[in-house]
Amino acid sequence: MQAIKKVVIAGGGTAGWMTAAALSKLVGQKLDITLVESEAIGTIGVGEATIPSILTINRLLQIPEPEFLRETKATFKLGIAFENWRKLGHRYIHSFGDTGSGCWAAGFHHFWRRGLNEGYAKPYGDYCLELKAAEANRFGLLSQQKVNYAYHLDATLYAAYLRKLSERAGVKRVEGMIDHVVMADTGDIQSLRLADGQNIEGDLFIDCTGFRGLLVEDALKTGYDDWSEWLPCNRAVAMQTESQADPIPYTRSIAHGSGWQWRIPLQHRVGNGLVYCSDYLSDDEATALLHRHTTGAPTTDPRLIRFQTGQRKQYWNKNCIAIGLSSGFIEPLESTSIHFIQNGLLWLLLMFPSQGIAASVRDEYNAKLRREAEHIRDFIVLHYHLTERDDTEFWNHCRTMTIPDTLKHRMELFRETGTVYKLQDDVFAENSWVQVMMGQGLIPETYHPIVDQMSGPELSQFLAKNMERVDQGMAQLPDHTAFIQRYAHL
Ligand SMILES: Cc1cc2nc3c(=O)[nH]c(=O)nc-3n(C[C@H](O)[C@H](O)[C@H](O)COP(=O)(O)OP(=O)(O)OC[C@H]3O[C@@H](n4cnc5c(N)ncnc54)[C@H](O)[C@@H]3O)c2cc1C
16 A cells, blocks of 8 residues: 555635645645646536535634635525425425424424324424524524524635635645546556646545546546436526625525526625426526526526536545545535535545555445435435426426335335434434425324323423424524624624
8 A cells, every 4th residue: 555645636616625625734734735726617606505514614624603704705594495396385494403302212293293183283393493593584693502504605705715724724736727647557546637748646636626527537437326317407507696685594495397496695696596407498498597586687697507416436436536526416405515525525534544545445435425425315306206296297207206215215104103213324314304304295194102101281381392492592593694794793
């Protein structure tokens, strides 16, 4: 095994600069880290909604939150509102909060389910502080209660900020176009040759070149698992617009006839896009639809993006690790890509191969990431499949398609017993699955027997107590925009 002294990161989008920042800060003391990027190619320029795990990487990088908010023009995100997903005119929020609290044997939704039978349960979301705060456009950090949140951020500013941190920590940046990947006799990557003749050698290569996967696919021919049978959307058109109102603390996901639209409110503008399936909608129709459904003057031209959902057969192949879009893509419905970059990085840091790459480490890394990607895939498929919509061919396809067995099992278990288990390497906790399954109309037929230990009045009081906690939190939360201005010293 060859010791790893020189790491080369190919690509300087969100994935490249997150990798550079994390490696340089956390294991960089004895490493020589070079990042190659091409301004001529540029970055994908989307990827602006996150999930709460981003707080972990920010903590590891010791990023002060007010500075982060200023540098990336970020707003707070408490969840996602899904509009028209279950049926036209219906709306629910998948929030990052805990909805009530249950007991060791049964989550809160079991108690709520009996309360529903007996007529004293309020709507499920009313027991969640984050959800109520999102609806009321409030956000704050409370001393007595944890508020679970993530951010909406400007992708270009985020990469620029991470670049600053990385260069400060010693990462060398090389501007140039990689036009050849030089292979060693062992089948490993030896160096990257740039169009201007420079040759960049390394021991470990991180492929952050985006969808193309210049190293992991073009050079190493790793292969790809195609998931479009379950996730048929394969295009997006993205466009930024001026803000017309204060930013709300949640993402809007609005289903249309052949896909869905995102609205991501930042401090200075709104990010918009339409994700769709080209079998049912042309690019021109998609662009026109997006224009019709955005408010505020456009500040960029619509940008067309093609993708195929799926994952690389190996995330780590030979001496190359694919991070970011080069490793696969599970469409942005639950904002999981930046999380997945971070996850790949955390496992790499935990298993960093300073003394050389052991096959067992590579296998373990691949197994973990594949498992997590498959859980995320199932969660996203759930949104499409569990719908009552029958107004277009697209929704008829999604509603009637065959789904992965793993997801089928989860849905049946929930329908029949109300049970959801958090599986190993599943980023989405029990309450996320519950909120989306119930939001999409799947209400469990029964509840856990432990709930019947309570009398009717006891259960009613228990539900009321859970509501009290939400009311107490709400009474202390300030307006979202006012909080950002004060907290980030804008
Ligand atoms: C429609 C859409 C919406 C999305 N929304 C979200 C979201 O809300 N939340 C979320 O978490 N994620 C989202 N994502 C995913 C997110 O955009 C990406 O995970 C993230 O931006 C990382 O991209 P990347 O760095 O892998 O690729 P890119 O941004 O494409 O960067 C690739 C880099 O490689 C360089 N490069 C490529 N070829 C060469 C070459 N030959 N020589 C030199 N350099 C080269 C480029 O210049 C660039 O620097 C979305 C993705 C899409 C498609």
